[in-house]
Amino acid sequence: MADRYLSLTGTAPGRFLTRRLGLPQPAALRRWSAEQPSLSGQLLHLTAGKSDLDLAPVLTGAGPEPGPERPVAVVLDATGVRGVEALAEVHAALHPALRSVAESGRIVVLGAPPDPADHHQAAVQQALEGFVRSLGKEIGRGRTVNLVRLTDARSAESTLRFLLSPRSAYVSGQVIEVGGGEVTAPEDWDRPLAGRTALVTGAARGIGEAVARTLARDGARVVCLDVPAAEAELTAVAGRLGGVALPLDITADDAGARIADALPGHLDVLVHNAGITRDRRLVNMPAERWSSVLDVNLASVLRTTDVLLSAGTLGAGGRIVATASIAGLAGNAGQTNYAASKAGIVGLVRSLGPRALAEYGVTVNAVAPGFIETRMTAAVPLFIREAGRRMNSLAQGGAPVDVAETTAWFASPGSGAVNGQVVRVCGQSLLGA
Numbered sequence: 001m002a003d004r005y006l007s008l009t010g011t012a013p014g015r016f017l018t019r020r021l022g023l024p025q026p027a028a029l030r031r032w033s034a035e036q037p038s039l040s041g042q043l044l045h046l047t048a049g050k051s052d053l054d055l056a057p058v059l060t061g062a063g064p065e066p067g068p069e070r071p072v073a074v075v076l077d078a079t080g081v082r083g084v085e086a087l088a089e090v091h092a093a094l095h096p097a098l099r100s101v102a103e104s105g106r107i108v109v110l111g112a113p114p115d116p117a118d119h120h121q122a123a124v125q126q127a128l129e130g131f132v133r134s135l136g137k138e139i140g141r142g143r144t145v146n147l148v149r150l151t152d153a154r155s156a157e158s159t160l161r162f163l164l165s166p167r168s169a170y171v172s173g174q175v176i177e178v179g180g181g182e183v184t185a186p187e188d189w190d191r192p193l194a195g196r197t198a199l200v201t202g203a204a205r206g207i208g209e210a211v212a213r214t215l216a217r218d219g220a221r222v223v224c225l226d227v228p229a230a231e232a233e234l235t236a237v238a239g240r241l242g243g244v245a246l247p248l249d250i251t252a253d254d255a256g257a258r259i260a261d262a263l264p265g266h267l268d269v270l271v272h273n274a275g276i277t278r279d280r281r282l283v284n285m286p287a288e289r290w291s292s293v294l295d296v297n298l299a300s301v302l303r304t305t306d307v308l309l310s311a312g313t314l315g316a317g318g319r320i321v322a323t324a325s326i327a328g329l330a331g332n333a334g335q336t337n338y339a340a341s342k343a344g345i346v347g348l349v350r351s352l353g354p355r356a357l358a359e360y361g362v363t364v365n366a367v368a369p370g371f372i373e374t375r376m377t378a379a380v381p382l383f384i385r386e387a388g389r390r391m392n393s394l395a396q397g398g399a400p401v402d403v404a405e406t407t408a409w410f411a412s413p414g415s416g417a418v419n420g421q422v423v424r425v426c427g428q429s430l431l432g433a
Helices: 004-009 012-021 056-062 084-094 119-138 153-163 206-217 228-241 255-262 287-310 326-330 336-360 382-390 400-411
Strands: 042-049 071-080 106-111 144-149 175-177 197-201 221-226 244-247 267-272 314-323 363-369 422-425
Touching (some): 042 056, 042 084, 071 084, 119 144, 144 153, 197 206, 206 221, 206 267, 206 400, 221 228, 314 400, 326 336, 326 422, 336 422, 363 400, 400 422
Parallel strands (some): 071 106, 106 144, 144 175, 197 221, 197 267, 221 244, 363 422
16 A cells, blocks of 8 residues: 555655654655666765774675765774773764765664673673664664674675665664674675575565565575465466465475475575464454464474474575564564564574574574565554554655565575574664664
């Protein structure tokens, strides 16, 4: 469903009226397109504290297309900030630059992991998180602000390419840790998944279809899985993408084994996207509504992941990306079952991520969507829908492709150092984020 308020604020009378009434003024977001795959403008590389990072080679490839336009991206290296006095350099670096950043521009602050042996360093590096989240809520005009904690610039190239591009249009106020793990730079950054096979569950429509389409765009051969009742839609999606349709109930006890048998070889990317809602307040919720949501959204993810890892179907260099939700992080009235299932995905990622990387060479991450414009949200009552759209720093709903782009970044061979992360794709929701 079209966002008429967003369209209104894009007109001169709409801007005047909303400004006078003190209403949100969302900016149309710049997303990836084949015609304009990159941002265009200047990149400002700023430093606070004494840094040992060699960022220049990475930023040359990861930054926007150079142009005469005003700055469209700012990267502040604050990895060397180790004391409160050095935080003043963060202010001094960004304060004069903010007004010049173009609409839909990107600000990325680079920090260091907090050092448990140095409470001063840990305190000021944690301070950067509060700074970034607050700046994201005030900067406006479709601009985003994120924090990346890292120790090696080379391992962060995939992450910087994502955050400094139109692909991250609905990701703001996030803290991403780039740690260990093998990083393989793709031969072609425009098609990083060339030669790889990806399985996407719940692929017949909505977010799942967008994920499958985006992974195919990036070169993957996509196996599209959904329930047998959606076989017609599923087959149409797979046909458009040159992929394979796999009608299958993901909650079946033998689903993992049947997936392994249906694959044309090994699997490189596993995307757990299938999910359902059965909303009702707990006092009125029958056991069937509770168990069906937990079975689809969480138990099936655990079962199939265990089978595919133990069978070696998903091996070294593999990627697992699961779909959580901000409901699992902040809670939501009438969704105790759904929120429990999505919080469970967060627990899975945080526990399995380190072990899967050590034992199998596989990374495990999750996307946590906020209000995304789908057929499901289009059916939400008007006032609730409008509240969902406006209650984030970008003052608008996201698109399925926003979740898909984040999933594709996790899936890239260049993202091997990104593991155990849960990234909210919510426009920096003002609740619980």
